[in-house]
Amino acid sequence: MLERLRHPWSDNRAERTLGAVSLLVCALVVAMVVFVGIHAWPIFEHNGLSWLGSGGDLGRQLAAMQNTTQHPPPSAYHLRAWTLIYGTLLTTAGAVVLALAISIFSSIFIVELAPVRLRRIAIPVIRLLASVPSVIYGLIGILVLVPFVGNDLISTAQKESVQNVVELTGAGLSVTVVILTVMITPIMVALICEALVSVPNSWREGAVALGVNPVRAMLAVTLRAARPAIVAAAVLATARALGESIMISMVSGSRAFSPKPIDGLVFFFEPLRTLASGIVDYHEGIGAPALGSALYAWALLLLFSAFVLSIGGYLIKLPLRKYQVRG
Amino acid sequence: MRPKGWEESVRLEGVERMLGRPPAMRGGRGKRSSPTTWRWVDRVALAFAWGAGIGLCLVAGAIVVYMAYRGVQYLRPELLVQRPAISTSQSGSGGFLDPLIGTALLTVIGILLAVPLAIGGALWIVEYGRPTWLARMVESSIEMVAGTPDIVIALFGLSLFQLSFMAPFSFKAEGGGVFGKSYIAAGAMMSLIALPPLFTATRDGLQAVPGHMREAAFALGKTRIATIRRVLLPSVRSNIATGITLGVSRIIGDTAIIVLLLGDSLRIDPQGGVPGLGVLRGTGSTLTSYVYNNSPAGEASAPQKAYAAAFVLLLFVLALNLLVDRIGRSQADATGLTVAGATV
Numbered sequence: 001m002l003e004r005l006r007h008p009w010s011d012n013r014a015e016r017t018l019g020a021v022s023l024l025v026c027a028l029v030v031a032m033v034v035f036v037g038i039h040a041w042p043i044f045e046h047n048g049l050s051w052l053g054s055g056g057d058l059g060r061q062l063a064a065m066q067n068t069t070q071h072p073p074p075s076a077y078h079l080r081a082w083t084l085i086y087g088t089l090l091t092t093a094g095a096v097v098l099a100l101a102i103s104i105f106s107s108i109f110i111v112e113l114a115p116v117r118l119r120r121i122a123i124p125v126i127r128l129l130a131s132v133p134s135v136i137y138g139l140i141g142i143l144v145l146v147p148f149v150g151n152d153l154i155s156t157a158q159k160e161s162v163q164n165v166v167e168l169t170g171a172g173l174s175v176t177v178v179i180l181t182v183m184i185t186p187i188m189v190a191l192i193c194e195a196l197v198s199v200p201n202s203w204r205e206g207a208v209a210l211g212v213n214p215v216r217a218m219l220a221v222t223l224r225a226a227r228p229a230i231v232a233a234a235v236l237a238t239a240r241a242l243g244e245s246i247m248i249s250m251v252s253g254s255r256a257f258s259p260k261p262i263d264g265l266v267f268f269f270e271p272l273r274t275l276a277s278g279i280v281d282y283h284e285g286i287g288a289p290a291l292g293s294a295l296y297a298w299a300l301l302l303l304f305s306a307f308v309l310s311i312g313g314y315l316i317k318l319p320l321r322k323y324q325v326r327g
Numbered sequence: 328m329r330p331k332g333w334e335e336s337v338r339l340e341g342v343e344r345m346l347g348r349p350p351a352m353r354g355g356r357g358k359r360s361s362p363t364t365w366r367w368v369d370r371v372a373l374a375f376a377w378g379a380g381i382g383l384c385l386v387a388g389a390i391v392v393y394m395a396y397r398g399v400q401y402l403r404p405e406l407l408v409q410r411p412a413i414s415t416s417q418s419g420s421g422g423f424l425d426p427l428i429g430t431a432l433l434t435v436i437g438i439l440l441a442v443p444l445a446i447g448g449a450l451w452i453v454e455y456g457r458p459t460w461l462a463r464m465v466e467s468s469i470e471m472v473a474g475t476p477d478i479v480i481a482l483f484g485l486s487l488f489q490l491s492f493m494a495p496f497s498f499k500a501e502g503g504g505v506f507g508k509s510y511i512a513a514g515a516m517m518s519l520i521a522l523p524p525l526f527t528a529t530r531d532g533l534q535a536v537p538g539h540m541r542e543a544a545f546a547l548g549k550t551r552i553a554t555i556r557r558v559l560l561p562s563v564r565s566n567i568a569t570g571i572t573l574g575v576s577r578i579i580g581d582t583a584i585i586v587l588l589l590g591d592s593l594r595i596d597p598q599g600g601v602p603g604l605g606v607l608r609g610t611g612s613t614l615t616s617y618v619y620n621n622s623p624a625g626e627a628s629a630p631q632k633a634y635a636a637a638f639v640l641l642l643f644v645l646a647l648n649l650l651v652d653r654i655g656r657s658q659a660d661a662t663g664l665t666v667a668g669a670t671v
Contacts, residue, residue, distance in 0.1 A: 014552035015455050021447030022465040028519065029468040035486045036479065102379050105372075109380025113373070122380060124648070125387045131644050132390065133580030135615045136637050139622050140390065143630055182386060189383070213362075215369045215376075243476020246582040250624040276478045276583075283587050286485065287504075296486070299479045310474040 036303060039296035042289070046077035051297065054082035058256040062282060065290035076290045083258050084298065087272035090173065090259065091248065092241040095180035100234055102181070103188035104223070110189070111196040112218050130186035138250035141179045146170040146251060149269065158266050166270060171253035174268040179247060184237040191236065195229030196222055228316055235313040239306050245276035254281050275302055391641070398638025401631040407639075411593035411617070413627075420629050423636050425595045426617035429510070430579050432606070433613055436514025437578045438571060441521040446567065449529035450555055473523035481587040484516035488588075498598040498608055509598070510607045513588040520581055521574030528573065532566025533559060565658035569651055576647040579640065582615040589616060591626065614640045 009017075043051055061079055068076040110122050150170020159168045199222045207217035223230075253271025256278075261267050273281065275298040286292040362370055409422030448465060456462040472480075488497055489507035497509035536559055544554040590596075590610035597605035612620070614636050619625050621633035 009552045011551045014555070015451070018447050018451035018455060019461075021444060022451045023461075025444060025448055025472070025522070026465055026468045029471050031487070032475070032480070032483045035483055039482075039486050102383065105376045105379035106383050108372075109376040113376055114380060118380075122384055124652075125384045127648055128391070128645070129383070129387045131576055131580070131648055133582065133615060133640060133644065135580075135582040135618050136390075136394065136641060138624070139618055139633055139637050140393065142623050143634075144393070185383065213365050213369055215362075215365065215373050219369075219372060239474050243478065245476065245478040246586065246619060250619070250622060254624075276476055279478050279482065280583065280586060284591075296482060299482045302476050303479050306474045306476060306479075307471060310470055 033303065036296050036300050039293060040300040042077055042293040043079055043297040046074050047079055051079040051081055052085060052301075053080055054086075055080040058083045062256070062285075062291060062294065065294060066282075066285040066288050068288060068290050070289060072288075072290045077293065079294050079297070081275075081294070081298065083256050084273055084275045084278050085301075086258050087252070088242060088274040088276070090272065091176050091180055091252070091274055092238055094173070094177040095184055095241050096234055096238050098177065098181040099185045099188055099237055100230070103185050103192055103233070104230065106185075107189050107192040107196055108218055108223075110193055112214065112222075126186045126189050129182065130190070134183065134244060134247040135250075137179050137183055138247040141175055141247065141251035142171070145175045145178070149175055154266075154269050158269070162263065162266055162270075166255065166257050168266070168269050169253060169271070170269070171251055172269045172271045173252075173259050176248055176252045176272070179251060180241050180244060183244065183247070184241050187240060188233040188237050191233035192226065192230055195226035199225045228318075232313050232316045235309050235316060239309040239313070242305055242309075243276055243302060245274075245280045248274050249277035249280040252277055391645075394634070394638050394641050397634040398641075400634070402635040402638055406632070406635055411612070413593075420627065420632060423614065423617050423632070423639075425593065426612045426614045426636065427639075428595065429589070429611045429613040430615075432510050433514050433517050433585075434575055434578050436510065436607075437517030437521050438574060440515060440518035441525055441574055442567075442571070444518065445522050445525035445570065446529050449526050449533060450559075453530055453533040454551060454555060454559070469523055469526050472519055476583075477520060477581055478583040478587070480516050480519050481584040484512055484584065484588050488512040488515075496608065508588050508590045508610050510589065510609065510611060513584055516584050516588060517578045517581065520577050520584070521571075524573035524577065525567070525570035528566045528570030529563060532563035536562055565654050568654050572647050572651045572654065576644055576651075579613075579643055579647075580615065582619055585613050585616040586619060589613070591620065593617060593620060593627065614643075 056078075058079075058081060065072070065076055065079070106122075110119055110126075114122060147170060149172075150168070153174075154168050154170065162168065203221050203225065204214075204217050207221045208214060212220070252273060254273055254277065255271040256273050257271050259267050259270035259272055263270065279295050279298055282291060282295060286295055362373055365373075403422075406422035407427065408424055410424050411426070412421035448469065452462050452465060485507050487493065487507075488509070488511075489505050491505055493507070494505045496511045496515075497506045499505055540558055540562070541554055544558045545551075549557065589612065592610050593612045593616075595606055595611035596609045598609040599605045618633045618637045618640065620627045621629045621636070623630065
């Protein structure tokens with residue numbers, strides 16, 4: 001066997017083997033979509049697309065699903081998961097908007113302003129932030145930020161104002177968004193920095209020669225040229241924020257509750273649950289067919305959004321080539 | 328320019344390249360314009376930029392310092408060699424030997440499965456790549472894997488390994504159904520997590536090998552596959568090393584797959600009598616699931632143990648980060664060739 005492997009392969013055979021390996025990757029992706037789709041099907045069969053809508057108490061629906069037998073009646077599949085979708089959209093949007101502001105300014109800092117010595121520190125630091133495992137972020141969130149918010153930021157009056165609806169422990173929207181922002185900022189900074197660096201220096205010099213100050217040149221010329229990259233960075237970061245599960249399950253309070261903006265400041269402290277963190281929270285009940293199917297339906301939705309976002313990111317990045325040709 | 332995933336971009340190699348060059352604002356001689364004469368919008372923007380940049384560094388610094396403080400406070404050498412035990416008090420619940428072994432096991436399984444897939448795929452795409460539509464499809468499916476949330480991959484793994492003919496890879500639960508949770512199952516899904524960075528690093532390395540090296544090999548009468556083995560693979564060795572390191576750091580940091588595919592037991596729980604295989608078929612834990620289960624969110628709530636394990640995890644991640652930099656730099660010094668797409 002080994003002797004045969006050591007023997008030089010013919011080109012044809014090598015091409016076929018390597019091609020088969022590559023096809024295996026394709027097959028895996030197809031299998032992933034098919035498997036998740038098959039398991040999610042019962043939810044679509046019994047609810048149509050209306051499970052994306054709102055209605056009823058999600059917690060009670062899921063509890064009913066969990067308590068059914070191996071052959072649940074069709075009524076057990078009733079699901080309205082808008083609460084989770086709303087939670088996902090809320091955390092993702094909040095984090096992406098915050099991260100966008102932070103990352104644009106810190107990219108300007110890294111590329112344009114920072115002295116070489118500071119830059120040498122900043123780049124490894126961003127790499128580090130990007131590679132810290134999400135469970136460590138979650139741990140810091142649940143042991144440091146949640147108690148801090150719960151004890152020091154939320155007043156007793158605020159807790160009492162909503163005590164009949166929901167308990168405010170500190171875990172909730174604000175902590176989730178803050179940590180999520182820290183997690184996705186490095187990705188955006190990296191992509192935006194790369195774009196800023198690739199903008200031809202002569203454009204900047206031209207602007208400065210016309211008499212504007214360097215910061216104005218940066219804002220008016222370089223940032224504008226890098227706009228597609230900024231959007232692409234936001235899209236990639238959105239994809240990452242959507243799929244974050246463990247960290248959110250740790251710090252979001254894990255309650256199927258929709259934070260209501262009408263509650264004023266309390267809104268920021270209200271607990272929530274997202275699609276991905278819902279899967280983690282309910283994974284032990286996956287043996288119950290109805291609940292399992294619901295989890296797979298959420299996964300399918302995540303898969304679909306990731307797919308759409310990756311296509312979107314690709315399309316947005318296309319105009320960047322234009323600048324590279326010109327430069 | 329190819330669209331890149333964030334794992335590769337986040338290395339910031341393009342930016343690193345211009346490290347030697349002074350920042351744009353500092354260039355040139357003569358009188359620099361002073362911020363005091365600028366419009367206030369520009370001054371605010373300048374302040375924001377400094378604030379954001381330094382703030383980001385401070386946040387990272389605070390995380391590392393805080394984890395180090397807690398780690399030094401709670402990490403005891405004996406924790407590394409004790410097995411976890413079930414106990415109500417934090418002092419009685421043992422250490423994290425099993426999670427450490429579990430992390431190592433999963434890393435090995437994941438990388439062993441990912442390496443042939445990623446390198447084979449990259450070789451085929453760069454060196455053969457016919458028909459073109461198929462090559463594009465392979466590339467986009469890897470991009471799709473890169474964009475898929477780990478929790479979805481975990482659910483996919485669960486559905487795959489709960490098929491009845493997959494029983495040899497895990498074990499049968501009481502009801503006769505396949506449990507679908509084992510080191511093999513988790514490791515197989517980990518290979519999907521490690522696949523994209525490994526693939527991209529190898530592909531970029533292969534593309535950066537100058538065409539004349541291939542032509543020289545062909546002129547000497549080497550076949551394509553011989554060129555790959557004798558010329559191309561040796562010259563992209565350090566790219567592969569970078570890719571593997573990135574893959575390892577993703578594997579050891581992943582929690583969702585562990586929580587779903589490795590069960591909740593903190594101790595390694597072998598299945599069946601065969602010594603080595605039993606462990607692989609059984610459930611257990613890794614550092615990440617140990618941290619998760621010992622945090623207030625998990626069942627075993629023992630924050631001190633969680634801090635200690637998280638500190639060890641963070642040390643691993645830092646070490647891998649340094650390793651990637653070292654590989655990149657040594658490659659650049661040795662050959663002037665490229666690593667992970669960056670022309671040095």
